Structures are given as structure tokens and as C-alpha cells.
Amino acid sequence: MAPILDIKHLRKSYGPVDILKDINVSIEPGDFLVLVGPSGCGKSTLLNCIAGLEPITGGQLQIAGQDMTHVSPKDRNIAMVFQSYALYPTMTVAKNITFGMKVRGVDQANQQAKLKEVAELLQIDHLLNRKPGQLSGGQRQRVAMGRALVREPALFLFDEPLSNLDAKLRVEMRTEIKKLHQTLNASIVYVTHDQIEAMTLATKIVVMKGGVIQQIGTPAEIYNQPANLFVADFMGSPAMNLIPAKVARDGGSHRIEITRPGEAPLVLSDPRPLDLPGDVIMGLRPEDIAEAGFRAGAQVQQASCMVDMVEPAGADTYVVSSLGGRQVTARLHAETSARAGQPLDLAFDLAKVSYFAPQTGERLN
Amino acid sequence: MAPILDIKHLRKSYGPVDILKDINVSIEPGDFLVLVGPSGCGKSTLLNCIAGLEPITGGQLQIAGQDMTHVSPKDRNIAMVFQSYALYPTMTVAKNITFGMKVRGVDQANQQAKLKEVAELLQIDHLLNRKPGQLSGGQRQRVAMGRALVREPALFLFDEPLSNLDAKLRVEMRTEIKKLHQTLNASIVYVTHDQIEAMTLATKIVVMKGGVIQQIGTPAEIYNQPANLFVADFMGSPAMNLIPAKVARDGGSHRIEITRPGEAPLVLSDPRPLDLPGDVIMGLRPEDIAEAGFRAGAQVQQASCMVDMVEPAGADTYVVSSLGGRQVTARLHAETSARAGQPLDLAFDLAKVSYFAPQTGERLN
């Protein structure tokens, strides 16, 4: 089956500045692609290129098997939610949402039915007669969503569509989007900064940085096997701990040594059959460092560490300790007895460790 | 010491629609007040009223001990980050940021120093010569922040200032804001939908709904002792489980009975000296329901429950079970063996339970 979206060697520059560099992505029908990356890395620009709103500098773009590189936006059969909303200022909310349908000749009854459905879903049914100027930020954002949701395009493009909603509503909306995706088997490209959103919604995540794709993979791949230091550091909150370590062969396994200020180095051992250089960066997520006794597993290894800082955060408590010259964060349960300035037994789950080359940043295992 | 901001019986309506109803808040110097509430509840409107950008319909407002109800915005000594950014479109980023200083007659050298400092902090130093139209969403938001941060006002007002930033940057910014708060002892009113932001930054949280304040308290109070069902449900993600239960006196303790579909009711017992009615809504956060064996505590009680759904989410796995006619979520560690359709032993931490009256929604314990 032809990919619904196929981008080849796409380049985009504003004058001398290259914004997107050799982007290659393809999406199968029914894929839910989430684009993540630091602010300013080119996500919105990529969506704009897909939608045909910005002329591309080079490369090719197919939608549903047809070359769309030079086709005008309105003929691409795409629905888009803009980061800046871009609501029609003179139209009421209802009109904003139904206008596209009206133009496409959907009959009045269907329009109204669709409008009602979407408005209820987005909880904006009491606002239908307002103008955008009379709405709150989150309400505007939902109207922008509504405008896309009444359509059934080949491809949805969502640019941070939930950023201004409260947590509860966001969870609800996320569920609705997931439903939409599943029931309609819609193909979606979705930009978000919310990692939970990315994880729960995506079938495929693209991580970008400075206009270059860093990794494409399923959420689990991205999370568990980040392709490089950037991805490792970028995905997950709090970020993965990236700890410089010295590696030595020790029979079939590796002996890993991590320096500690004013203490003997911490020594761990990885029995997996790997081929590691002498210096590595060891990546371990905070949740893979637990309080001793709260984590079970074949490769869980314990060690006592000095606690530098304790940060309670509702459900969890974060504990920070200095390892390998870095602040290493461990995620503990809320009732931990850890106190700053006191040692604590921590359990490291080595099965979860990623190793990276210090120079290139590329993954080693 | 006089409160830095003192709002008394503030009301605001647009025509016939009451947006804010009898708002009473006061902030001591150095307070970090976080406003949370569902989209459209009136948070931005409240900020606008504080800033003097919207005339208020009733009530009074003092800043630093002076009545400011009718004072013009520019004389209130306030800095504000707008939810919609409101950047000056014809000015470069640098000009956008320094404009306020220039207006206030700060000398050139100081302006440049401040600009440099803030731009570095916000990581927008390479964008200083761009116009807002040439920036990404997150970059715009940071410029909006920059405009506020170069000043040293009596009061900062931030309206969702980090909503369009990626997680990493957001954490960094959050830290910077916290630093700003601590080093300058600045007084801040801050709107956010990010609960972690709310929890980690606030010294005081105000929860609003439909223009009415629901609860004012420290983050711990709000999280652990929500004043009513709304707050309980609103704060925390995933939300607190709110389970209808029957209560019976059982000597000094309460016997709590929760219905289950096709099974005998789940029975728990709360030994605390409380005075509960026969029907209650029992509130328990997902993290207070753990897999048996992973939670210790005096009042942890175990029971076997049927698992309806398992949702892995990176660091955690959520497990949903049907209790009291509700979908109850438990937060388990990532390696749980729970499988949908199979029973699982869960540990309920009754020390953490909140009880609410079903009719009024008010907290009972």
C-alpha cells in the first residue's frame, strides 16, 4: 500500500538560513506520527511544507501516492490545526467550524450535525455564537481543533493542538484524538511538546533537532533505545541521566566505574554481551533508579549514594545525587525517607542502560 | 507587612455575562501564586484586571498597599507575559525586549546588559535581529517572557508563559523562574496548565472554576487535601480516583464498602477518628494504589481486583479497574505483570484517602 505521506530529501530555507535539511519521512495510512524537537527546530515549518503553505526549497512530497510538491494547499486534502490558531476573526465559532463544510457543499443538516458533535466533544457548545475575540486562549485553541475535526481529509496536521488546555481537558482531548485515529483510521502528523501525549498517541515518533531528523521509531524505541545522546536527553522528563563512566572488560561482562566526589567510585557490572570502548556515557532513566527494595529484576544492582537534594512532586519524589560529575536524578515514591545530605541505598536497573559514545553521541548498544 | 497584591470582592462581567465573581486573594511580598483552573474559567481575565487592562465591574484592588483600582496599567509597576504574546510586530526581538526599558529611561548600556542577560537565559540570543513574524511559536513565547524579565516590577504576571516550549526547555525555564523568584524575592502571579509547574513553583495555589475561587492553599494542601470534588478531580494527572462508597461505623473505625461488577464488594477499613455520613465519595490518587508488595505503610490495605485495561506510559504503567461503578486507575511501576482481564492484588493506602459529601462535593475529613 502506498504511503499516505512520503517526503523525500525535503529542504527548506528562508533566505540563507537552512531550516529543514534533507528530511525523509513516510507515513502509512493510519499512522500517527508525532513530531517532537526543541523549540525552533522546524516542526511547524515541516507541517507548513506538507500543507503547501510554504514553498519548499528542494525535494519532493507525495500525498496518497500523488506528487503534491507544487499543488496548492486547498487541493491537498489536508486538515490542519495551526499553532497560532488562525481563526477567522469575523466569523462566529460556529461559522469558523462549518465554513469549510459549507464551501465544500455539505448540506445544512449534516453541517449542523457535525458541528454539534464536534462542539460537544470539544466542550465549546456554549460558545458557538461568540467571535474569536471573545474567547479565552484555550477556547480558541479548541475552536481551531474543531475546524479540523469536522473534516475527513487524507491527512491531519496538528501543531501543538492542546498546549493551552488544562491537564484534565487535555487528557480528555487526547483520548478523543486517539479515538478519532482508531475509529476513522485517520493519518495524522502531530506536533507536541508534551511527552505523555507523544508516548500515548504516537505509532511513530520523529525526533528533530536543528532541522535534521535524529531518530524515527515507535514510542518504545525512542524511549528505550534512543539513537543518540540528543534523543536520550530530549525525551523523558525528567531527562535520562547521562553519566560518564569508564568501562573495563571483566570476563564476559563489563565492569563500569563511575566517579563520585569525595567517595570511592561506584562500580556496577553489566553482564550483557556488548562491545564497549573504554569511555562511555551511560544513560539511565530516573525511574530505573529506585530506592533499594522497591525494584526487583535480574540486573538490579544496589549501591549507597549521597543524596544532594530531595524534590517532592506530588506522586513522586525526585532525589538528586552526584555521580560521574553529573547530577543524577532518581525517581522515588512519594513516601521515601531520603533526606538531603544523607546516604541512601539506590537500586540501578542495568537491563535498561543505554551506552553512548562520548564523542559522536551515537548509541553503542 | 502589607500584602503586595490585595484583591477584594472583585467582579468582572462582559455585558450580561459574569466572568469573575467575588474574587478575594491577597499575596504577600515574595509569594509565588499559581492560578489554575479549567480553560475559560477566568484566569487571563483576572490577570488583565490586576494589570488594569480591563476595567473591573466591582470590588477593589490594592498593589503594594495603594489602591490601584483606577490607576492606569503603566503606573501599576507590573510586568506581564500575555497568553497571546502580543509582540510588537514591527520591532526586532531586541527592540521588543528593550522597549519597556527605553520607555522608562533606562540608559543604553544597562539596556544592552539586561538584554544580553535575558536573551541568553531564554536562549534567544541568536534571534535578536529577527522580527516576530520570523520566529517559531516557542521563540515568540520566549520573547514575550524576555519582555517581562528585563524589568524589576512590584509584581510579575505570567499567563501560561511556557506552554509552547519543549519539555527540556520548559524545565530549564521553570528553574530560571524559580531562581528569579528566590533571588529577587519577586512577587509573581502565574497561570499554568502544567501541574508540575504549579506544584514545583507555587508557594500558593489558587484553583478557580467558572470565575469562582474553589480553594487557596499551598501545593501540598491542594494536592493532599482538596477542598472539594472539583479540586480533587482537577489537580493531579491522572486524576484522583473518586469512588462512591457506603460507610458504616465499625467500632472506632469506619467500614467502607465499594461495589464491584459481578463480584463481592470491596471492603476497606479506615481507623481514623472521623465523622462520616452513610454515603461518601472516596478520593484516592492513582499513586496511592500500588501493586501489592510495592507499597508499605501503616494503613495500606490489600485487595484483589479485576484489571480492565493496562496502559504502559514510559516510566509507569497505569492499570484500570472498575470499582464503585467508576473506572479506577492505579499507577504501577513499568515492570508490572498486570494483564487485562486478570485479577491483580492492589494495595490501597487509606492514610491518603479524602472523603467528600456526594451532594455538595465538599470535603469531609
Place this chain on the structure above:
Amino acid sequence: EPTAEVLHWWTSGGEAKSVAVLQEQFKERGGVWTDMPVAGGGGDAAMTALRARVLSGNPPTAVQLKGPAIQEWYEEGVLADISDVAEEQHWGDVLPAQIAEHMKCDGHWCAAPVNVHRVNWIWGNKKILDDNGIAMPTTWEEFNAAAEKLKAAGITPLAHGGQAWQDATVFETVVLGMGGPEFYQKALVDLDMDALGSDTMIKVFDEMRVLRGFVDENYPGRDWNLATAMVMNGEAAFQIMGDWAKGEFLAAGKKPGVDFTCAATPGHGFLYNVDSFAMFDVGDDADKVAGQKLLAELIVAPSFQETFNLNKGSIPVRTDVSLDKFDDCAKLSSKDMNADAKDGSLLPSYAHGMALRGEPAGAITDVVTAHFNSDMTSEEAVKQLQDAVANAM
């Protein structure tokens, strides 16, 4: 030293040179001449400016004014008395009485005449007339007959521009020609209701209707000089127009009597259009008063009269100026004027604002032009004429 600010609307090449002569002479006599030319609408624009100047308390010293407008301004109390110059220069003796009368306000002199234009000229293309064996007509019947003949020969008999003032010009020549000088006086000068409503007037309108039949259908809005060009170029045979049309012929190198002929319009009489300068009250500013007097003296003096009128195509207002240098048309004009002055057939042109004040004149023109450009019956036109005049009184 004498100073004069002169408001006038003589701006085009020939006219301007003519006034420049006056300016020269004024300067020679030590005067300071400030020129304030405002052309447009046959002086309308100048009159507009004049009103603004008067109201703002700063009137020009001398203004090109003519006909009853002089008296009208006098009634507003803004004109100066120049009787002492007039008497000194014996204007009363050298000016035709009718024309002198226009220069007087309440019995004293308040304006100085410059020239006399004859309005009731009919110009003909000599070649066409000769080819068709037509002599210049002396009655309207003759004219009609000749026109029919020309029409049959495929030549537009009458070149005409359909502008209200041109319609009025033709109209007044017809009134004069068909009704005679006395009727003209009654109808268009005295505004006698009976005359205006008379059968003669109906006949006049009938003739107007006939004349329209002799005009090509593209006449509306045409400038008078384009009509003249039609005669010059042999597209049309006749044009009824004041003697300024001669300037166009001459400018195009045509010779009177060779290429074109000039004659009085059918009938008897002389319709004049006299340009003059009125002196405005400038208070007791001695320089300006002196300027006014000097100006008045120079204007009427023979030397200026001669040079000016040679330039402009009109004839001197003085009867004692030698016409040796003038062309035949001018000589004819002068001869007729002197003759007609004696038998009362020297009459002011209504179409050029000499006979009536603005309001009734305009009212009449409205009817004339409406009649000429529509299918209104003569009876209806006469009725409207009476109404309009009554309304304008």
C-alpha cells in the same frame, strides 16, 4: 507710486498679450501692476475669487466686470468712484451712450470700458458658399433656405457647440433677427412678460427648433472653437458666434473675404459685449487710488484701445479711434455700431451677461438650452420661460 492689483480672466495667448500692453503702459507711467488672472467659465471663476477677496476684506483694486454686474457690485457698496478721471478724459463724448451707461453707477462713473465685441456674427466658409451659390443670408428665411440647400448637398449647414452659452448666443441672435430690436429690448432687457409670452417668442423657438435640424447630431458639449474649425475645414458652412471666432480663423492663417466671410446675423441690430474694468473701493490707500485713476485713464486712452483691440479681434469702444489697421470684419463691426447706436438697435447681449443680471439671464438660458436639447414644444418653452423669469425676479 500708483499700484494696481488687477483681477481679470484674459489669460490665453492673444488676450494676455493684449493686457500686457496695458501693463506696459501702466509701468511706463510709474505704476506697479500686480497681475491676478483667473480664467474659467467666462469669468465665473474670477467672480468666485472676487467674492472671497471682498469678504476677506482684501478686494483687488481693479476687476474685469461687465454689464449689470457692475451695478450689482455697486449696490453691495464696494465700488469706487472714478468720475474725476472720466470727466477729465471726456469719456462722455467719445463713448456711445448706451455703452457709457453700463459704466455708471447712480450717475457717476465706476468702470472703464475696454472693447466692444459684436456677438451677432455669422461666419461662413467662402468656398462652400461659392460652390453652392449661396450669399450671406440677411433674413432667417433666407438662412433656412440656404441651409436646406446645403443639407441636401451633404454639408452640415450650421456648426454649433451644444453648450448652454452657445445655445443662448444663437437664441439671442434669433430673437433680434425675428423680433427686431424693439422686441429684443422688451423681452431680453426689460423682461416684459407680454413680450416673453408673445407669439413672436413662439416663432423664435420654432426657428430654434429648425436650426437644430441644421446642426450635426454630435454637437452637444462641443467647444466653440471646434465648431469654428468645422467651418474652416469645410465640414460646415456657417457658425453663429461672436467676433472672437475671427481669432481662430486668423490663427489658422485664413483670410477674411478669401477663406471665410463675416456678416451680421440675419435681421437688423448690433448685440454688444463690452469688457470693462470696475474699480473697487480700496479705502484711503493713496497709492491704490492713484493706481485706479491711472488705470482708468490708460484703458480708455486711444493708444491702448487700438493695440488691445487689434490683438483681441474686437473693436475699440471709443468712436474716435482710427480703424486703419483693423481688418474688414472689424471695420464692418465698427460701422454697424455707429449706425445702430443712432437708431436704438445697439443692444446689450443677454447671452454674454450684458443685458441682465445673472439670475434672470441664467433662468432664460436654462429654458433655451433645455428646449434646444429636447423635444419641448415652443409653447411649452414660452410658458417655462415666463415661469422661470417670474421665479428669478
Place this chain on the structure above:
Amino acid sequence: MSNLLERWVPKVVLAPTFVAVLIFVYGFIGWTAWISLTKSKIMPRYEIDGFDQYTKLFATPRWDTAMNNLYLFGGLFIVISMVLGLMLAIFLDQKIRTEGVIRTIYLYPMALSMIVTGTAWKWILNPQHGIEAMVQGWGFAGFRFDWLVNPDMAIYTIVLAGVWQSSGFVMALFLAGLRSVDGEIIKAAQVDGIPNWRIYTAIIIPSMAPIFLSAFIVLSHLAIKSFDLVVALTGGGPGYATDLPATYMYAMAFSRGNLGQAASSAMIMMAVVFAIVVPYLYSELRAKHD
């Protein structure tokens, strides 16, 4: 204190204009009203005489023609200029490479004095010299285009020349409006699958409603004051078939020395304008208030 001052700043800024308008517009209208009740001839006189001037005015067929012409001319002129101006603005807004040149071509008629362009138009429209002759010269002997000399059609030539002269400016006005619309919104509409013309009709043009008000006022002003146009093109003729109130008024005030009559016609004209403009203003300003 400074606060109080501040609240007054906007009013203080408006004050000079307000005072100027009170004196130079409403004061003068009052003066005109007064004069319309007098027998003023070439110069104003201030003795009240009654409503005689109005009676006379309504008895004048020429005034009727002038007013009817105003409705006809005004209506057509405003509508056509508006439509054409908007259309050209939209055309020019399509990233036209030679926009500068074309824009100037569309605008230049405003720059030329009608006294002279009127002559050119007169020639072009004249059946003997202009278009009719030219087309007939191409062999279409039956071709007629004689509006200029046809009393029933001459008013349309005024419309033609008027539109020619003013539509360029309306285009500029609309172009400025178009350029102020946020590009993101247009993008959103494009993605929404809205065809270009609908984007204009449904999104851009509605958000330019205030610009329409500007165009309307400017055009009404031009329509009412069209004086040069008529004088140069037809001189009000054939007959007075193309007279407009402005030419009537001018004729009365300055050619015929009947200020009282001119004043009364001015008052009537303003009353008519008032009756047409005020409801529009009211609805327009109301709508903008929220």
C-alpha cells in the same frame, strides 16, 4: 494626578479637530442655513426673509433634474467604483510582478486635472472623433456609441469618467486593507480547502468592513462634489441633462449671483446626504463597538 491627565490625553488630542469641525463645518452649515432664509444675491445679506428660496428651488425643473441625476450618478458611481476598485485590488494582490507600474497606471487619473482630461474624454466619447468613429473605421458601420450627445445617456458618460478617475484610489484604499489582513488566517483558509475567491469574499472582505466605510465615504464625497467632472465633460449638457447639485449650486452661487438659492440647495443636499449616510454610519459604528 498624572492618571487624570492621562485620561484626558485622548480628548485633548481630539479637541483641535473637534473645535475646527464645530466652527468650520457646523458653524458654516449654520451660516448656510441662515443665508438660505435670506434674499442674498451676489454677496451674503443677513435679513431673514423666510422660506422663499426653498419654494423657488422646488419650482425649478433644473433642480429636479440635478437631484435625480445625483441619485442615479451617485448610486452607479459608488457601486461601480467600489466593485471595480476592490476587484483590481484583489487582482493586484496576486503577487503581480509589475504591481508598481500597474498600480500607478490605475491611480494616475486622480492626478490629472479634470479640466483637461475632460476634454480628452469628450473627444473619445464624441461620436465624430472618438470610439464610434474608430470602430466604424474598422468596418463596423452600424456601431453606435453616442451617449455623450444623447440627453438620456449623457449622465452615464459622467459615471464612466467618474469611475475612471476615482476607482484607482478606491483600489489603493482596498489594497491597503488587504495588506493588513493576517497572512496566517489566509493560510488557514487555504488548508481548509477554501477556494481563493471564497477566501476573499468570506474572510478577507468581511474583516475589511471598516475599509468599506472609508471607501464609501470617499466615494460619496466625490459623487456629491463632482463638479469639475461635469463641467469639463458635458458642461451639464446636453441642455442641463447632466446637471448635478454641485454644478447647480455653483451656478447659483457664483455665476448667477443668487447666494440665497445656492444656500437653500446646499441645505437640501445635505439633508439628503444626512438621510442616506447617517443610518449607514450608525450601523457601521455600532457593529464596531464590541
Place this chain on the structure above:
Amino acid sequence: MTDATYVSPLAGQRSTSARFGRIALRAGLYAMLILFALWYLMPLFVMITTSLKSLDEIRTGSLVALPREITFEPWRIAWSQACTGTQCEGLKPFMWNSVIIAIPGVLISTLIGALNGYVFAQWRFRGANMIFALLLFGCFIPFQVVLLPMAKMLGILHLAGTIPGLILVHTIYGLGFTTLFFRNYYVTIPQELVRAAKIDGAAFFRIFWSIFLPLSLPIIVVSVIWQFTQIWNDFLFGVSFSGPGTQPVTVALNNIVNSTTGVKAYNVDMASAIIAALPTLFVYVVAGKYFIRGLTAGSVKG
């Protein structure tokens, strides 16, 4: 992989036909634009050709034909020799008068109009709409009515016949329009900008100067075009309120063109008219560059 590079022939066809359609549309667009340009240019064509003919040719030939023999004499005459009264120096001496009337007139009325519009759009107070309506209605006052009382006023102010007097008159009667233009442009600018500036501590004038003026380029152009044209081409005020030394170029043009009983020199008339319009055209070209799109880009979201 194979089907990723596979492009259906239909798709290719459709996109070429779409591209063809687009080109056709574009061509049609240009055709329309050029057609209208021709229509607009028609009278200019007549004027220019006439101005290049000799008077003889005009008298004898067709009025709207191309010149048989080109002469620039009429232009020279118009510029420096045509008589505008006893003075025969063409339009040259009058240009400067118009310039020193028009430039201050345009600047003052545009600036005040911009300030007024700014108040009406962004600083509304009770009664502001009423004042605005009064101002607008003022746009309709017939100049014929204004003329005489204005003359009296100028007399009282001792400005009669002076250039400042003319500037004053043009400013006053231009204000209604400039205010209208700016007000109706400013109401479309997001209010958030004013708010942000207020928070930044800027007051009324500062906000106007720093935020609004830079946003106003297109409407400034419109206002300048309008006012410049109105003032430059004004005849009635110019002829009524000027003195001998202060007559604007329109009065001179009128004097050249509009004589009643003199010989008509159409070629000089046309050349004069074009010369008199050159400064205005210059303004159109220069100002036209600032019809810039998207000045508000990136300011607010929503």
C-alpha cells in the same frame, strides 16, 4: 520502496493539467490587468498624442489619431512660455507655490488624522463615536458653501491670500478623510498590542509613535495619496484664497486651458495638464512602494 517511487500516470496528468490551469488562470489575470490598464491609459494616450501635435494638425486632423509629426514645442511652451495672465512664463513659477502648500498640508493633516484615528480606534471614550460621526458628516459639506464664510474667517485671522491660510483650509477639510482612513485601519489592529505597550509603561503618544505609526505604512500611503491629490489638484480654494504671488499651479493651468474667448491651443493644454500632474504621479510612485503586506505578522495568536 518500489511503490514509494511509483507515481501513477493519472497523478502526473492531473498535476500537469492543474499546473496548466494555473498558468491559464495567471494569464487571464494578467490579461485583465492589462485590459484595465489600457482603459485607464486611453485618455492619457489622447492627451499625450495631442500634446505632441502642432496646432494645425489638431485643427485639421482627427483628434484622437497619432501625430503625423511629433513636436515638443507645446511642452516647452507649457513649461516656460504659456501665458497665465500678463505673465507668460508657463507653469514653472507656480509649481513651487503648490509644493509649499501641499507638503505641509499633507503632513499636518495626515499626522493629525493618524492621531485622531488612533484615539477613535484604540482609546475610545464616551461620546467618541458621536464625534467621529460628526467628523465624517463634515466630509460632505459642499465647498461652495464653505467658500464665503471661510473667506471671512481667513480675513479675520489675517491669513487671506497667504500660503499658511491655504494650508489651514486644506488641513481642516482633509482631516475628516485622514481621520477616517486611519481610524478604520487601526480598528483592525489587535488591541493586545496597546495592552502590552501599556504594561511596558508606554503612554499615549509613545504607543502611537512606536507601535502604531510603524504599522501604518499602507494607510499612510493612502492618506498621503489622497491628501496630496486633493491639495495639489484643488482649484476652488486655491483660486479663492490665494493672492497674486501665491497662486497654486492649478490656477495657472486653468488660466492656460480655460480662457473663453481666446484661441484654443489644445496641445499646450494637454502638455500643461500632464506637467502639472507630474509631482502627484511622483508621489504615487514613491509612496506606492510602501503598500507592504503583513505588517502585523507574528504579533498575537488567535
